Amino acid sequence: MWAVGSPQGAALAVAAAALAVAVAAAWRRPRPVREVLFFPCRPCCLEALLAEAEAEAAPARPCPCPLPRADTSLSRLVRRLLSARRSLDLCIFSFSCPLLARAVHLLHRRGVRVRLVTDAQYMGLQGSQIGRLRQEGIQVRHDQHSGYMHHKFAIVDRRMLITGSLNWTSQAIQSNRENVLVVDDAECVKPFLEEFERMWEEYNPTNYIFPKGSASNAVEIND
Numbered sequence: 001m002w003a004v005g006s007p008q009g010a011a012l013a014v015a016a017a018a019l020a021v022a023v024a025a026a027w028r029r030p031r032p033v034r035e036v037l038f039f040p041c042r043p044c045c046l047e048a049l050l051a052e053a054e055a056e057a058a059p060a061r062p063c064p065c066p067l068p069r070a071d072t073s074l075s076r077l078v079r080r081l082l083s084a085r086r087s088l089d090l091c092i093f094s095f096s097c098p099l100l101a102r103a104v105h106l107l108h109r110r111g112v113r114v115r116l117v118t119d120a121q122y123m124g125l126q127g128s129q130i131g132r133l134r135q136e137g138i139q140v141r142h143d144q145h146s147g148y149m150h151h152k153f154a155i156v157d158r159r160m161l162i163t164g165s166l167n168w169t170s171q172a173i174q175s176n177r178e179n180v181l182v183v184d185d186a187e188c189v190k191p192f193l194e195e196f197e198r199m200w201e202e203y204n205p206t207n208y209i210f211p212k213g214s215a216s217n218a219v220e221i222n223d
């Protein structure tokens with residue numbers, strides 16, 4: 001044993017204190033987000049989840065639909081989205097799922113700043129939710145290329161990335177083999193944020209370039 005007051009004893013006490021501080025810091029630090037979701041997922045009822053997010057204090061009314069209230073890839077995805085408190089940056093090629101549109105609209109109503117980048121050709125297709133979201137006051141910008149704006153990612157509060165193969169369509173959710181990765185690793189989130197900001201600026205309508213003669217063969221998009 002080292003005597004109390006000896007140099008070895010003091011060094012040991014300092015090391016123990018440093019360890020205690022490190023353990024306390026690790027304990028307080030939120031656990032990193034790393035979640036992998038696979039689709040298709042079985043149908044489930046998300047009314048309670050949405051109602052809870054809508055009116056946090058009010059008790060949710062039971063939904064009369066026959067679907068189970070299950071923990072599924074879709075419910076987990078919606079939970080992640082509804083965790084947004086300040087901003088939601090969306091970059092979605094095809095967006096026709098009414099339920100995900102409801103979640104996005106709910107966040108918009110709750111004061112979350114929602115920005116949506118999408119594909120010019122797909123946003124005009126029947127069933128697209130983009131027009132509805134625009135009418136509800138959500139800012140939407142689209143590409144201006146012959147190629148597709150094919151990304152499918154979301155950034156929650158500029159710190160959590162949701163990305164993968166999943167288009168936000170009921171078909172993809174219920175029928176397709178798809179993957180979604182959720183991470184809050186800053187090294188992954190930062191380049192996606194920068195890419196989003198770059199596209200947001202590039203697709204600003206004031207920066208559009210209309211090639212000569214484009215008016216004569218312009219395609220009308222009903223959004």
Ligand SMILES: [Zn+2]
Pocket residue numbers: 045046047063064065066067
């Ligand atoms: Zn239901």
